[in-house]
Amino acid sequence: MIAVTGENMKAIDNYCIEKLGIPGIVLMENAALKVIKNIDLNKFNHFTILCGVGNNGGDGLAVARHLIVKDKKVDIFILGNIDKGSHDFMINYNILKNMNIPIKYIDNKKDLKTLEESLSKSDMVIDSVFGTGLTREVEGIYKDAFSLVNQKGKYILSIDIPSGMDSDTGKILGIAIKPNKTITFQLMKKGLVDNKNLAGDVIVEPIGMPKIAIDTVLNTNKDH
Template identity: 45%
Template sequence: MIIVDRETMKNIDAYAINELKIPSICLVERASLAVLNNINLDIRNSFGIVASVGNNGADGMALARNLLSIGKKVEIYIVGDIKKASTDFLINFESCKKMTDKIFEIRTIDDIEFFKNNLEKINTIIDAIFGTGLNRTVSGIYSYVIEIINLSNIFTISIDIPSGYDCDGEMDFGTYVDSDFIVSMQLMKKGLYYDTYFRDKIVVEDIGIAQKAIDKFINI
């Protein structure tokens, strides 16, 4: 098993996209389908997708679109400024807007209360707030949202890594999602591998990053 830290994963992603010209939107789609394929859709019919506006959030929005496409009940909660969203996020966001009106931004205390109360209507949370690139303390609205997710006791699936958790397993960023299941993209992340609490909750899925990109930064 290949285990990577934050910097190595960042370099692999960048090389695949910028040098090998693998479209990032293709990786986003593969990531969303990787999560979808690990959901027991016989028992999980209602979803709260909690997404930021960056790369991890793009995966979450793509998953929301795919869940909506098969008729699942989906409510989307966006944390962060949509005006600063990544292109991949916006592509899937625009599609989701055509498919549902259950899209809510979390910006105020009232929004947080609305989010907390609405979670009672769903049985699965998808955590798509922060990915492996996080390298700072989780604060403000983000910390409140993560606290509500943890207090809800609703089955929570994290995309790639629990939001707020240090990919390298070295830093305490204040709070992180207490995930029930994690779909890690392409390679196992160092912090998760050495954390016995999370290790048995992880599945690693291939999302189409070329082996050439991995080999360039991994010496086996």
């Protein structure tokens, strides 16, 4: 099985979007549906979804929508400045707003109480804060929230990579979410191979990225 770096994955993503013309939002929707496929909906009914404001967070918001459509109880929390939301994150954010779905924001210690209340009631936490692009240490309110999720989450599923893990090396950047299961997209990430213990059960799901995109990028990288 090929394992790729975060940079490889970003380049493949960009090739699909810019060269092939597949809208990023289509890839995001495919990713969300693959996450749903890996959740036992007979067993899990109440979800706490923790989202960042990048595309990983957008995946989480799309997952939240599908769970809501299936009549599940979903508490959505956003960590980060909404004004810095990625384009596809904002599309999913606005859809939820148009559906009148309540969204909570974690900005300070007081907000962590609300998160803790949600964690005590929910039977699954979905982690979609940071994706494969994270390189800096996790600190501040993020660190507090991750610590709370690790302590109180009954079952944790991470989208693409556990938030706080370096996707290239598997190194923990200060603190990371410790999931029971990680659903990663299209290709295995090097960090998930190097730090299997943190990621729980890792499942690689294709999200419709054509072979030409993967081959072109990986062959290009070999040439350098």
